[in-house]
Amino acid sequence: MKKTALIMAGGRGERFWPKSRKNLPKQFLSLTDDGKTMIQLTVERISPMVELEDIYISTNKDYKQLVLEQLPGIPEENILCEPVGRNTAPCIGLGAMHIAKKYDDAVMMVLPSDHLIKYNKMFLGVLRDGCELAEKGENLVTIGITPDYPETGYGYIKFNPDDSDGHAYAVERFVEKPSLEVAKEYLETEEYLWNSGMFIWKVSTILADIRKFLPDTYEGLKKIQDAIGTEEQDVVLEKVFPEFESVSIDYGIMEKAENIYILPGTFGWDDVGSWLAVGRIRKSNENGNVVDGNIITINSRNNIIQGGRKLIATVGIEDLIIVDTEDATLICAKNSAADIKKVLENLKICNRDEYI
């Protein structure tokens, strides 16, 4: 069966400020040593399995130009621009309708555009297992990440260790971000995996489930599908899409559907959730500094320094994140990275939109 992919690239992340901005979110930034952007890496990663013409990018129209520039091989009609954000269920439904318009049926992978994976071949192996399982029946397959530590910022998925085909496990339930105590319990049971937001299913399967669990959304999606390729395409999308209930695929479908399976992944996944991730994923020098740009460090250790042409000189500093852009410079203690959002709150309150 034809393999297709929907890459979700509508995010407006704030955690990479000042490099990430409303008009340049994380998925369009390069945060790795190779200079490729997150979304370019995402496409490159699956290219051995999926033809470029079968890769769809879901984003919003503000980012269409960025997608065209960064992914010149993707056909323009595969760039699906949501008029407004309505969470992942309508987003995935829209992608599924486009694929269903093109093929009678197909396997559809749903992938975030802003995560990193270290071991691509292992990842492709998991995707292949997932495609096989999805093709075999009316199955919803999700990829779970074996937790390293009790992270409280991710959702978890409870599986049944006794119900497995050798690769995948039956899913019992999806759970929201837990407290630290609960997260620790999850790890001890060895029956919970992190929810990576990656899914595999047949287009026919997910559309049947949307029809069943979100019937109004399904009706709207059908209207949008009917208009694809006609002169009315954009008008219908602009009219119908904003009326959808804003609901996640996890809450709207996965928590209610049957035949849900999870494939555990141990392929070096990183959601690149903050500047601290750059310290993990990029090469550091002998002093533990990860530096990029025109930098002089004197007696400085374990810093993340992201500059450009401007000279940045550091003296006697430790454990700082320094990010310099044309119009703004961030200097943040590593253990305060979660508070970068307070800078953005401050900027919003003061209507200083030019920096957001």
Added chain:
Amino acid sequence: MKKTALIMAGGRGERFWPKSRKNLPKQFLSLTDDGKTMIQLTVERISPMVELEDIYISTNKDYKQLVLEQLPGIPEENILCEPVGRNTAPCIGLGAMHIAKKYDDAVMMVLPSDHLIKYNKMFLGVLRDGCELAEKGENLVTIGITPDYPETGYGYIKFNPDDSDGHAYAVERFVEKPSLEVAKEYLETEEYLWNSGMFIWKVSTILADIRKFLPDTYEGLKKIQDAIGTEEQDVVLEKVFPEFESVSIDYGIMEKAENIYILPGTFGWDDVGSWLAVGRIRKSNENGNVVDGNIITINSRNNIIQGGRKLIATVGIEDLIIVDTEDATLICAKNSAADIKKVLENLKICNRDEYI
């Protein structure tokens, strides 16, 4: 007797990098809340005692334009441009010759251009005492600062507490920068003051001493003096001045001469030796931050942040010096301020003159 002043402004300080540069040293920077530059404050401070036309500025030709711009009231012919630096003895000799060309004799104050004084009226009182003592005889008067702590970066002056006219004390000797142990001993004796580099004497007195202790320099200075006001003035200066022995007034004259007196000063003197001084002399906000520019601070304490139009956002940082200029940004731990010179060394080694 006419009161005149020579302000020494030839320094090329590196400690305020990246704001201070080879073409913009500390004396031409504003480091105080009032926005005035160090040299402007120096002139303003003595203006109740000395006419602008009797204030001479010793500098080098690279800075002549800066002096003209920052001190429009000073006559251009009072800006004495040394062709090369030859330390303070030739510098002061050149100033004395210019004043002697204008007046038969005069009291001459010698002042650094890059120190701050908090209590100007008290300072003027000390200067008046010094002028009186200088006028009274062939006396060399120096101003000493009552030490607060055993600083190892300053020279000290030993005085005789039993030989005083009520204001001034007889000087026994000048000593170089001491070790910490020696500096502590100096403080315990209560017979040592910091050498502020400020002097008061009659022009006739200092020229007689230069003739006595530095006869070759005196001969050269006479040739320069003869050419003042003629077409040959610049040519003679350019030819003769570079041949002078490079020697400080302390070593060349003060350590050898007689009739040396010191006036203790407690007028809130600060040599503004590093960015740390800015933390002392400028108003801090409720979090202990001294900020200037377009700054957002989140959970940040006791920092010195000097920016401009560019936004600087800090999160969770403490005890840092952050200085942003058009082409360079410094981020330095307060306790590493002395290492800023290592940045300059690095830039010199790499021939990156544009940043020096």
